[in-house]
Amino acid sequence: MIRLILADDHAIIRDGIRALLTEDAGLEITAEAGNGQELLDKLTLTPCDVVLMDVNMPVLDGFGAMPHLRQDFPEVKVLVLSMLDHPNYVARMLNAGASGYVLKNADIAEISHAIRMVAAGRQYLGTEIGMNLLQQITAGNSLSEATTRKTNDLSKRELEVLTLIAEGLTNAEIADKLFTSKRTIETHRQNIIEKTQAKNTAALIKFAVSEGLIE
Structure with a gap:
């Protein structure tokens, strides 16, 4: 059983995720938090394997919470669930110690799979994020190749x-x-x-x- 804590400042989103994930017998939501500070407080009292956390939150956001999570709860894995899809946000959270990043428009099957991946100690990047990064890399290579051809000419x-x-x-x-x-x-x-x-x-x-x- 994978124990989860949901951290998101919108109660309606937490309620929706809880409703969808309760159908998965292998997952258990042990607590919820409305911001990063509340999440840290809950972790001192609540057993948890994976934190499903948003980036934009009041009081203490995801960026601010990550150093505390890594220092005080290193055994807890963090899976970011956010609408922020810019590569800079993704890179910052992963570099700070998050194990995965999924967009909120992902279906519940992908979110469940991502939770299991990070709980097993692996990293996970959401399908849409991965495709966006691939397109940027491909575009960058095309520009680089075009420039190289000009120089070689x-x-x-x-x-x-x-x-x-x-x-x-x-x-x-x-x-x-x-x-x-x-x-x-x-x-x-x-x-x-x-x-x-x-x-x-x-x-x-x-x-x-x-x-x-x-x-």
């Missing part, structure tokens, strides 16, 4: 010209430095603009900085 000479452009040199100055003609530098510059799809010199400098060509 530039010749060694074009990279040299780009670096000098980013350093603020004029076409004539670059030509003198590279012992070539101004017309040749203008051609290189046009090729760089086309390959990087930069609209102006400022965009070229930003690209050079992002690629580590200049500091």
Whole structure:
């Protein structure tokens, strides 16, 4: 039997979760709390294996409660149940010691499964959160790959010209430095603009900085 304490400042949500979880014979709700401080007080008197806790609560919120939970009740697992789905909130709670994070729009089957996972000492990330993170990672990789392709498209000479452009040199100055003609530098510059799809010199400098060509 997994013993639970529900911590949420909305009684209607606690009532709904209790009603749904009572159908699970393997779970027992031993107490409820309306904020983080009340949760800590209840834990001193109530046996508990898993805390099902919201992030936004009055008096003491989830962020404030986590250090106390980890220090005073290290054996108790924390599963966050929140509407906050921003990666920063998820990361902060997990880094603070929460074992899992599930959104409140998850179905009861997923919540029950998450409770069992964290009670067994494993971590759990809600399905919707996992998909959102995967989409961000995929989008980030796509942008990175696109940028890498742009850099790879530039010749060694074009990279040299780009670096000098980013350093603020004029076409004539670059030509003198590279012992070539101004017309040749203008051609290189046009090729760089086309390959990087930069609209102006400022965009070229930003690209050079992002690629580590200049500091």
